Each structure stands twice: as C-alpha cells, then as structure tokens.
Amino acid sequence: RKPVTLQRLRDMRAAGEKIAALTCYDALFAQVLDDARVDCLLVGDSLGMVLQGHGTTLPVTLEQMSYHVRCVARGNRWAWLIGDLPHGSYQQSAEQALASACELMRAGAHMVKLEGGGWTAATVRFLSERGIPVCGHLGLTPQSVHALGGWRVQGRDAQEAGLLLQHARELQEAGAAMLVLELVPSGLAAQVSAELDIPVLGIGAGPRCSGQVLVLHDVLGLQTVRTPRFVRNFMEDAGQIEKAVQAYVRAVKNGRFPEEGVHTY
Numbered sequence: 001r002k003p004v005t006l007q008r009l010r011d012m013r014a015a016g017e018k019i020a021a022l023t024c025y026d027a028l029f030a031q032v033l034d035d036a037r038v039d040c041l042l043v044g045d046s047l048g049m050v051l052q053g054h055g056t057t058l059p060v061t062l063e064q065m066s067y068h069v070r071c072v073a074r075g076n077r078w079a080w081l082i083g084d085l086p087h088g089s090y091q092q093s094a095e096q097a098l099a100s101a102c103e104l105m106r107a108g109a110h111m112v113k114l115e116g117g118g119w120t121a122a123t124v125r126f127l128s129e130r131g132i133p134v135c136g137h138l139g140l141t142p143q144s145v146h147a148l149g150g151w152r153v154q155g156r157d158a159q160e161a162g163l164l165l166q167h168a169r170e171l172q173e174a175g176a177a178m179l180v181l182e183l184v185p186s187g188l189a190a191q192v193s194a195e196l197d198i199p200v201l202g203i204g205a206g207p208r209c210s211g212q213v214l215v216l217h218d219v220l221g222l223q224t225v226r227t228p229r230f231v232r233n234f235m236e237d238a239g240q241i242e243k244a245v246q247a248y249v250r251a252v253k254n255g256r257f258p259e260e261g262v263h264t265y
C-alpha cells in the first residue's frame with residue numbers, strides 16, 4: 001500500500017473516484033481511520049466544539065492545533081493529513097499565515113486549510129509558492145459564524161452563489177490544491193466541483209463533489225446536540241467503530257452517501 005499523495009488525490013479527482021475524508025483528532029482514531037482506508041484525515045478546528053465543548057471554533061489556538069496534528073501524525077501511516085489553521089493564526093498577514101502553517105507542517109501536516117474567499121487568495125498564493133499545499137474552505141465558514149448570522153446554508157441566492165463561484169476560481173488560480181465546501185446547495189457545489197480541476201470535498205454540499213468530509217463523531221452517532229441533516233450515523237447498522245468507518249468509506253466511494261434530497265439543501 002502506498003501513501004496518499006497530492007498527485008494521487010488529483011488523479012482520483014480526474015478519474016472521478018470519490019475521495020473519502022473524516023476529521024480526526026488523536027493517534028488511536030488516526031490508526032483506525034487509516035486502516036479503514038480513509039483517504040484524508042482532517043485535524044479540524046471543529047475539535048473546539050467536539051473535544052473542548054465550546055459553542056464555536058473561535059477559541060481554538062495554534063498551539064492546540066499543533067498538539068492534535070502531532071497526535072494524529074503518530075497514528076497515521078498512509079492517509080493525507082490536513083491541519084486547520086485556527087482563527088486568528090492567518091488573517092493578519094501572509095507572513096503570519098506562513099509562520100502558522102510552518103508550525104502545523106512541523107507537527108506533521110501535509111497540507112493546511114484556511115477559511116474564506118477574496119482576501120485569502122493572496123495568502124494562498126504566498127503559501128503555495130513556498131511549497132505548502134493549501135486547502136481552501138468556502139460556504140459556511142465556522143470561524144465567521146457571528147458575521148454570517150449563524151449556521152445557515154450559504155449561496156442560496158444568485159448573487160451569493162456567483163460570489164462563491166468567483167472565490168473558488170480565485171483560490172484555484174492562487175494555487176489552492178483542494179477546496180472544502182460547507183453547507184451550500186448541492187447544485188452550486190456541483191457547479192463549483194465541475195468547473196475546478198482541484199478536488200472539492202463537500203460537507204452538507206451534496207453528492208456531486210469530488211469527495212466528502214464529515215466530523216468523525218457525527219459518523220459514529222456521538223453528536224449530543226442536534227444532528228445536522230447532512231450527517232448520517234454509520235454506527236446504527238455497523239455496530240462497531242471500525243465497521244462504521246469502513247461503511248462510510250464504501251458509501252462515499254460508491255456514491256451512496258450523501259443522498260440527494262436526504263442529506264442535501
């Protein structure tokens with residue numbers, strides 16, 4: 001078995017082979033997910049909500065992200081490892097973003113992810129020109145939840161949709177190697193995925209993206225608050241963590257998850 005590389009992910013995108021990604025925050029789960037052949041492990045700043053019990057991702061620090069990336073890197077062998085740049089660690093300047101990204105790369109990340117469109121293009125260019133693979137994140141960007149007025153579907157009207165598409169093009173143009181689309185109508189996500197050459201991972205973005213990403217604990221049915229409609233509990237049928245993760249990978253690969261009209265907007 002070979003490690004998942006950026007080239008491999010690009011090939012999968014080109015061949016129409018779906019990419020299966022999950023969030024991961026520690027070494028043991030990294031081993032479990034990696035063994036189940038999850039293509040990408042995302043050390044998401046969602047850990048602020050899932051592990052730390054905060055109501056948003058805003059309190060998460062770079063030091064905490066670095067710690068969790070280190071943990072995941074120790075348990076992982078083959079998967080592509082993405083680390084989230086937390087709130088406040090990249091907005092100030094491209095130089096600040098580079099220093100933060102280097103911290104996560106030293107911790108073992110293969111790629112960093114940052115949220116937002118427009119102003120982020122220059123930062124994405126700065127990092128990717130310096131050899132750091134960058135993943136963009138558009139749609140509902142949780143670090144801006146207060147500015148966005150809550151956890152709402154993004155890009156519903158034509159103007160918002162047009163802007164999102166433009167931002168997606170700009171990120172690819174700037175060198176982004178991947179894009180996450182969160183909470184957008186599946187038609188818009190399909191349009192973005194079709195137009196871009198880079199892999200697009202959807203979460204609450206419908207089945208026509210190049211791949212899917214979900215929060216691990218949601219997949220395992222461990223959500224204690226309300227479960228968003230785009231989530232499916234894979235533990236229900238599997239009854240065992242390893243089997244649930246395998247079922248998720250299988251469902252993403254064969255296009256049975258997410259289901260249009262069930263998990264979509």
Ligand code: KIV
Nearest residue numbers: 023044045046180203
């Ligand atoms: O932090 C996270 O888990 C994420 C995914 C939901 C895309 O950014």
Ligand code: NA
Nearest residue numbers: 044045046084
């Ligand atoms: Na995140």
